[in-house]
Amino acid sequence: MSLSPQPLILGLESSCDDTAAALLRGRQVLASVVKGQNALHADFGGVVPEIAARAHAERLDHCIEEALETAQVTLAEVDAIAVTAGPGLIGGVLSGAMMAKGLSAALSVPVIAVNHLAGHALTPRLTDDLAYPYLMLLVSGGHCQFLIVRGAQEFTRLGGTIDDAPGEAFDKTARLLGLPQPGGPSVEQTALTGDERRFRFPRPLLDRPGCDLSFSGLKTALLRQRDQLVTERGGLGTQDRADLCAGFQAAVRDVLAEKTRRALTLYLAEAPPAPTLAVAGGVAANQSLRAALQAVCTEADVQFTAPPLALCTDNAAMIAYAGAELLAAGVTHDAGFSARPRWPLDQTAAPLVGSGRKGAKA
8 A cells, every 4th residue: 555745644642541543644633522421430530441441442433523514535545544552541552452453454554553642742843843862741530651762763761760750749739628529739729828838848869869759758748738628627728628639739730840851951961953842741731830840941941842732631643643653654553553551762771660470661
């Protein structure tokens, strides 16, 4: 099969609780459909993997149909299919992988197995045509890493979280304070009326060198402060919640800002021709964090870029674009590719938290 210079790529994403399909040609997103599952998981305080997997299986074909209709193209016009093959909740990843394999066989088009994290890491290439190498802070619900992005398949990890990712910490904070999920937007909104100076939470690992991060202890500190308030006052008031959220958000922001300074130092030591920090992932939508990172870049005389909010959270356009870069490099996969719950971008870096039976944590 011969591909056009700018093939039409169908992207599929189902790694967590967003079912998504997108159509992309070059850097033009012709359609991007995302169906969230917040209502399905609201009563459980977080994502239930079995419910998420079933919802993906039920919704993927509808997302594809809607994307085709929006882009005004047919399946027969699709040149290749890019799909998230990991890391993620294995049931959801399998749903997307099986759909992609079936469509690939039916249409006789290539399939490209994409690392979900690479989708996030390459998003600035889609939105801003960013030149390699750039520094990426990938900060999401399940992951937090500093990466030097050198190519579509070449990533150097400078550091990452050794326990909870920031998104996990935001979700757990929301649960502890009785706020709705997803926790990130709820905590950010509640913090708007809070005093971040009332509660001084710890800034984990700032007393140690390097770019690794930890947020588990921060969550525990908030739990203890909440319990103390409940004991002293008999419950939490509206202002208590706002101040707790503001103090927690400030701690996450300060840690990420300082660790970003350290990562920039390592990155700039390589004298990149167009030094740039990019941030992506769901937590990148947090405006307080964005402002802090922008300030760090201004201090270092480094360009700062962040994708539009719709492309920060999980979506299939980023998967389609990552697939397009791999396809241009001659990378495709056969129907035997595996769905992977874990899949580190930097294959040479030591695991942050050990590997276990499922492989190294991403």
